[in-house]
Amino acid sequence: MEQSIRQKAIRRDHPLVGKVVRAVIYVVLIALAVFTLIPFVWMISSSLKLDREVFAYPMKWIPETFRWENYVLIWQRVPLLTYFKNTALVAIAVTLLQTITSSFAAYAFAKLEFRGRDTLFLAYIATIAVPWQAYMLPQFIMMRSMGLYDTLWAMIVLQAFSAFGVFLMRQFYRGIPTELCEAARLDGLSEYGIWARIMLPLSKAAIATLVIFTFVNTWNDYMGPMIYLTRDVNKTVQVGLRRFIQENSSDYHLIMAASLCSLLPVSVVFLCLQKYFIEGIATSGLKG
Amino acid sequence: MSTREQCQARVKMGKLQRKNTLVAYSFLAPNFLGFAIFTLVPVICAIALSFFEWNGGDISKLKFVGFENYATIFNVKRVSQSGLSYFFNRVDLGIALKNTVYYTAVTVPLTIVCALALAMLLNKIKGAVAFRTIFFFPYVASMVAICVCWSFMLMKDGPINQFLMSVGIPFNKSWTADSGMAMWSIILVSVWRNMGYYMVIYLAALQGVPGELLEAATVDGAGKWKQFIHVTLPQLRPTTFFVSIMMIISCFKIYDVVAIMTDGGPGRSTKMLVTYIYDEAFVKVRYGQASAISMILLIIVLAITIIQFRSEKKFSND
Numbered sequence: 001m002e003q004s005i006r007q008k009a010i011r012r013d014h015p016l017v018g019k020v021v022r023a024v025i026y027v028v029l030i031a032l033a034v035f036t037l038i039p040f041v042w043m044i045s046s047s048l049k050l051d052r053e054v055f056a057y058p059m060k061w062i063p064e065t066f067r068w069e070n071y072v073l074i075w076q077r078v079p080l081l082t083y084f085k086n087t088a089l090v091a092i093a094v095t096l097l098q099t100i101t102s103s104f105a106a107y108a109f110a111k112l113e114f115r116g117r118d119t120l121f122l123a124y125i126a127t128i129a130v131p132w133q134a135y136m137l138p139q140f141i142m143m144r145s146m147g148l149y150d151t152l153w154a155m156i157v158l159q160a161f162s163a164f165g166v167f168l169m170r171q172f173y174r175g176i177p178t179e180l181c182e183a184a185r186l187d188g189l190s191e192y193g194i195w196a197r198i199m200l201p202l203s204k205a206a207i208a209t210l211v212i213f214t215f216v217n218t219w220n221d222y223m224g225p226m227i228y229l230t231r232d233v234n235k236t237v238q239v240g241l242r243r244f245i246q247e248n249s250s251d252y253h254l255i256m257a258a259s260l261c262s263l264l265p266v267s268v269v270f271l272c273l274q275k276y277f278i279e280g281i282a283t284s285g286l287k288g
Numbered sequence: 289m290s291t292r293e294q295c296q297a298r299v300k301m302g303k304l305q306r307k308n309t310l311v312a313y314s315f316l317a318p319n320f321l322g323f324a325i326f327t328l329v330p331v332i333c334a335i336a337l338s339f340f341e342w343n344g345g346d347i348s349k350l351k352f353v354g355f356e357n358y359a360t361i362f363n364v365k366r367v368s369q370s371g372l373s374y375f376f377n378r379v380d381l382g383i384a385l386k387n388t389v390y391y392t393a394v395t396v397p398l399t400i401v402c403a404l405a406l407a408m409l410l411n412k413i414k415g416a417v418a419f420r421t422i423f424f425f426p427y428v429a430s431m432v433a434i435c436v437c438w439s440f441m442l443m444k445d446g447p448i449n450q451f452l453m454s455v456g457i458p459f460n461k462s463w464t465a466d467s468g469m470a471m472w473s474i475i476l477v478s479v480w481r482n483m484g485y486y487m488v489i490y491l492a493a494l495q496g497v498p499g500e501l502l503e504a505a506t507v508d509g510a511g512k513w514k515q516f517i518h519v520t521l522p523q524l525r526p527t528t529f530f531v532s533i534m535m536i537i538s539c540f541k542i543y544d545v546v547a548i549m550t551d552g553g554p555g556r557s558t559k560m561l562v563t564y565i566y567d568e569a570f571v572k573v574r575y576g577q578a579s580a581i582s583m584i585l586l587i588i589v590l591a592i593t594i595i596q597f598r599s600e601k602k603f604s605n606d
Binding site: 101123141161252 | 308311330406410422428446492565
């Protein structure tokens with residue numbers, strides 16, 4: 001309301017100025033959008049060229065002939081399919097475990113009374129502040145002694161029980177009125193029933209946020225797989241791509257094609273669920 | 289009620305409470321077990337390990353050395369002779385600290401300015417969603433793909449140098465291979481990647497700036513710029529503070545971009561704290577020293593977090 005009144009006032013005062021300002025804003029925004037997207041455009045363009053054309057002078061944004069065969073070639077040169085399968089497996093397992101266990105734990109923290117609750121929650125919160133890089137080494141030593149080195153299991157358990165998920169879900173559950181739970185308890189529903197039939201359906205938005213955060217983070221994780229995965233059959237997309245780049249550093253066109261392929265799955269997930277992603281950041285303001 | 293009945297009631301209550309506690313624990317158990325084993329225990333071990341010497345291998349070779357690891361990474365002997373400039377120019381830890389602080393000090397303000405500018409431009413405009421998606425996209429894009437793409441673009445004959453040449457600033461080297469520009473290419477990629485993320489936070493915060501305040505400023509004759517400086521910016525202070533803290537912490541943890549684009553080089557010009565930890569732990573396999581460096585990182589990050597906690601109390605009291 002107020003907004004529109006003000007805008008009207010401005011427009012009445014200077015009929016042209018408002019339009020000009022708006023036009024300038026759009027021009028600036030488009031310029032910035034181009035800057036943001038240029039690397040991706042260059043990636044697409046280079047992936048359709050010959051290796052020697054990539055750095056030709058002057059550079060051509062549109063390749064002379066589109067070499068679609070690059071995209072066939074990379075599947076033969078790089079075990080991309082294995083990498084994709086591994087990454088998808090890890091990402092899906094982590095996302096499932098993370099979402100279920102943390103919403104479960106969050107319910108206890110948000111809606112149940114028990115001794116030691118606050119202390120335990122403090123321990124969770126405190127470890128969010130501890131950087132993973134500070135304890136990755138003992139974690140690595142421990143995992144190795146458990147025989148998890150160079151297995152996808154390491155990647156799964158590494159990320160499946162993060163304190164962040166519990167924190168996010170608890171914040172959300174606290175917003176759900178406790179009376180709802182109490183009414184359900186009077187109706188004879190067990191705590192598990194309340195969790196499954198009341199809390200879970202009500203927290204779809206929070207779960208969507210957690211799912212997409214976890215999925216994207218797991219998919220893009222680089223340092224974890226870098227430390228743990230050595231055999232090619234176990235590699236995820238990120239480290240697999242990295243290996244290909246190191247071994248074929250002058251096959252620019254193929255590197256770009258493979259890079260583009262590695263971007264696609266997350267991009268699709270992001271574009272489909274971006275509403276939840278952006279709302280999640282805006283409300284929690286926290287990094288996954 | 290007789291004492292006996294009271295007693296029975298209390299026993300009943302106690303049973304109920306115990307049952308509740310058990311139910312609560314059953315909710316917590318799946319997550320807590322994983323969390324305790326894979327996070328809590330390693331955190332505690334990390335602190336302990338920094339006082340031991342161990343090069344992997346058999347656990348019987350673990351040797352308690354007190355503060356020796358710390359003395360080694362700070363190179364106390366030489367530094368006490370040659371002074372602090374020796375520490376920051378010669379010692380690995382000093383260089384890593386200097387580089388990380390430099391990277392943080394440039395990246396954080398730059399990202400904030402870009403994020404805030406984008407948010408201001410997008411605030412209350414048609415088509416904001418489309419632009420928001422575009423600016424946010426680099427944040428979800430895979431690290432390896434975008435880093436390798438940027439380092440190609442910054443190569444000697446790459447499009448960036450070609451563009452610079454066309455506007456009359458010839459630069460005839462790969463950015464990532466030049467000890468002066470390598471750091472800047474990392475900063476460039478970091479700002480480009482993260483600005484959309486923080487823009488989203490600012491966009492949300494801008495919804496909370498009361499319209500009456502802006503209106504009052506307009507009535508008082510303040511132009512758009514003055515409104516921004518005197519009304520919007522002060523209103524956004526808590527957000528800016530929160531964003532800075534988060535960003536400082538994540539800057540101190542930087543690894544991916546460096547590892548993919550420059551690998552700490554050329555020389556040691558982009559060696560960061562985490563790059564250093566990685567080298568000591570997984571390349572040179574000196575677990576004790578790696579843990580000591582980890583503790584430095586931990587102390588820095590915790591100190592920043594404590595500052596944040598203190599100030600948040602202040603903000604909420606205001």
